[in-house]
Amino acid sequence: MKTPIYFAVAFFSCLFVHATTTGTLFEARAPPGAVEVLSIFNPTVVDHFYTTNASEIQQLTDFYGYESEGTSTGFIFLTEQPDTVPLFRLYSLGAADHMYTTSTQVRDHAVKRLGYFVEGILGFVYTEDGPGRLPFFGLHNPNRIDHYYTTSADQRDDAAKNGWNVEGGVGYLLSP
Numbered sequence: 001m002k003t004p005i006y007f008a009v010a011f012f013s014c015l016f017v018h019a020t021t022t023g024t025l026f027e028a029r030a031p032p033g034a035v036e037v038l039s040i041f042n043p044t045v046v047d048h049f050y051t052t053n054a055s056e057i058q059q060l061t062d063f064y065g066y067e068s069e070g071t072s073t074g075f076i077f078l079t080e081q082p083d084t085v086p087l088f089r090l091y092s093l094g095a096a097d098h099m100y101t102t103s104t105q106v107r108d109h110a111v112k113r114l115g116y117f118v119e120g121i122l123g124f125v126y127t128e129d130g131p132g133r134l135p136f137f138g139l140h141n142p143n144r145i146d147h148y149y150t151t152s153a154d155q156r157d158d159a160a161k162n163g164w165n166v167e168g169g170v171g172y173l174l175s176p
């Protein structure tokens with residue numbers, strides 16, 4: 001009876017090493033139905049950008065001067081779940097600024113008065129805190145005309161010391 005057990009241990013060890021080296025273990029730990037929020041920054045036009053679409057990240061880094069900045073994010077639902085709301089994604093061509101909000105009032109105001117248009121939704125987020133949820137902190141820099149979002153309280157505090165105003169209304173992402 002020992003041999004099959006040793007074989008099983010060796011087999012699953014190999015799977016573990018394979019999963020760790022290929023990164024699939026991390027993906028496997030994503031909450032069901034949720035995908036990672038990817039983040040990049042363009043220092044020239046000063047724009048933080050968030051998407052779940054890896055091709056979009058590739059395009060913007062290859063051709064539009066965006067780069068990784070190490071912003072902390074989390075996971076987001078691609079379809080509506082109980083107690084979640086859409087996180088709208090807006091863009092202003094004139095300001096070269098992406099902004100995100102769960103508030104239809106903020107969205108409509110930005111469209112009618114501030115020159116933004118709705119590009120779609122990033123995904124669906126909880127509006128209340130709970131187990132496995134990460135607050136997605138929103139910051140706005142009126143001088144640089146940029147919106148910045150992070151799940152890290154340290155990154156939020158650093159930004160707040162450097163001219164960014166903390167704003168709410170982006171809900172809760174999920175931790176891996």
Ligand SMILES: *[C@@H]1O[C@H](CO)[C@@H](O)[C@H](O)[C@H]1NC(C)=O
Pocket residue numbers: 053054055056059
């Ligand atoms: C992802 O982005 C690419 C490049 O912009 C686009 O062609 C594609 O339609 C997007 N996929 C989804 C699911 O939105």
